[in-house]
Amino acid sequence: MTxxxxxxxxAALFSVGVYGALSQQVVVMVMMGLELMLNGVILAxxxxxxxxxxxxxxxxxxxxxxxxxxxxxxxxFAVATLLNRSRKSDMTDMATDLSG
Amino acid sequence: MSPVLDAVFWVLAVISVAAGIAVFRVDSMARAxxxxxxxxxxxxxxxxxxxLEYIGVITILMMVMEMAVMAIFMIMFxxxxxxxxxxxxxxxxxxxxxxxxGVFVVLAGGALLVDxxxxxxEPAGDLTRSLGEAVMGSKMxxxxxxxxxxxxxxxxxxxxxxxxxxxxxFGDDLRxxxxxxxxxQGDQA
Numbered sequence: 001m002t003x004x005x006x007x008x009x010x011a012a013l014f015s016v017g018v019y020g021a022l023s024q025q026v027v028v029m030v031m032m033g034l035e036l037m038l039n040g041v042i043l044a045x046x047x048x049x050x051x052x053x054x055x056x057x058x059x060x061x062x063x064x065x066x067x068x069x070x071x072x073x074x075x076x077f078a079v080a081t082l083l084n085r086s087r088k089s090d091m092t093d094m095a096t097d098l099s100g
Numbered sequence: 101m102s103p104v105l106d107a108v109f110w111v112l113a114v115i116s117v118a119a120g121i122a123v124f125r126v127d128s129m130a131r132a133x134x135x136x137x138x139x140x141x142x143x144x145x146x147x148x149x150x151x152l153e154y155i156g157v158i159t160i161l162m163m164v165m166e167m168a169v170m171a172i173f174m175i176m177f178x179x180x181x182x183x184x185x186x187x188x189x190x191x192x193x194x195x196x197x198x199x200x201x202g203v204f205v206v207l208a209g210g211a212l213l214v215d216x217x218x219x220x221x222e223p224a225g226d227l228t229r230s231l232g233e234a235v236m237g238s239k240m241x242x243x244x245x246x247x248x249x250x251x252x253x254x255x256x257x258x259x260x261x262x263x264x265x266x267x268x269x270f271g272d273d274l275r276x277x278x279x280x281x282x283x284x285q286g287d288q289a
Contacts, residue, residue, distance in 0.1 A: 004211055014207060019196050029132065032136050035166075039139060046146075050152075053220050053221055056230040056234035062155045063235070070253070078261045093191065
């Protein structure tokens with residue numbers, strides 16, 4: 001395990017997440033893509049922390065990324081609920097226009 | 101790092117990426133949820149290999165619970181048994197694939213081509229304790245910022261998700277003497 005290998009694995013996770021976030025039609029599946037992207041960010045940050053500067057500050061940054069994942073999940077579920085209530089749908093393609 | 105730990109890292113790395121790919125390859129949302137949970141658990145285990153005991157454990161615990169919640173939401177919204185219903189709901193598959201491959205080439209190329217500096221400093225003896233001291237000491241402002249952000253997220257999520265707002269309860273001019281209940285005359289929800 002080296003920094004290069006950890007970062008390549010993180011890049012692979014992030015790229016898979018990019019594919020999911022761009023290609024999926026269901027809101028919850030788009031959220032899964034975003035989660036995978038943040039999964040890659042966490043791994044990359046952990047690798048950089050351990051192999052370059054293992055000070056406590058890096059761990060605090062990881063906590064912030066995990067908090068960002070929490071916010072993304074909560075708001076994603078709220079938007080999915082709103083979309084389902086207002087449009088009777090959970091597809092992104094049904095929410096391409098503004099109304100009201 | 102010992103050869104055994106190195107082998108464990110590669111096994112976990114392959115599992116995390118393969119499970120990540122499986123999220124968008126399996127034919128039901130329930131399986132996709134399980135695949136994503138496996139990917140997160142594998143990454144959490146890699147964090148444990150990097151001596152990030154606290155971060156690794158909370159990543160595993162949080163993501164397993166999140167996937168459970170996600171499965172409930174899918175059952176709510178899809179109105180079907182997500183474990184049995186095959187699905188393929190994608191758009192612009194080729195374009196997304198090309199972009200994702202491009203992102204991977206750029207990121208992995210950068211990771212391999214950059215001449216990374218040597219490690220500066222040594223990790224503390226007890227990393228979890230040092231994290232706690234940082235959070236309660238020099239990095240307290242970070243936590244003081246994250247805390248109201250999480251509270252604001254709770255409020256915003258509730259406002260978005262609730263079916264009835266104040267205009268539904270108190271009328272368009274917000275002057276109703278008593279709030280209207282769900283389904284009562286004048287309730288617009």
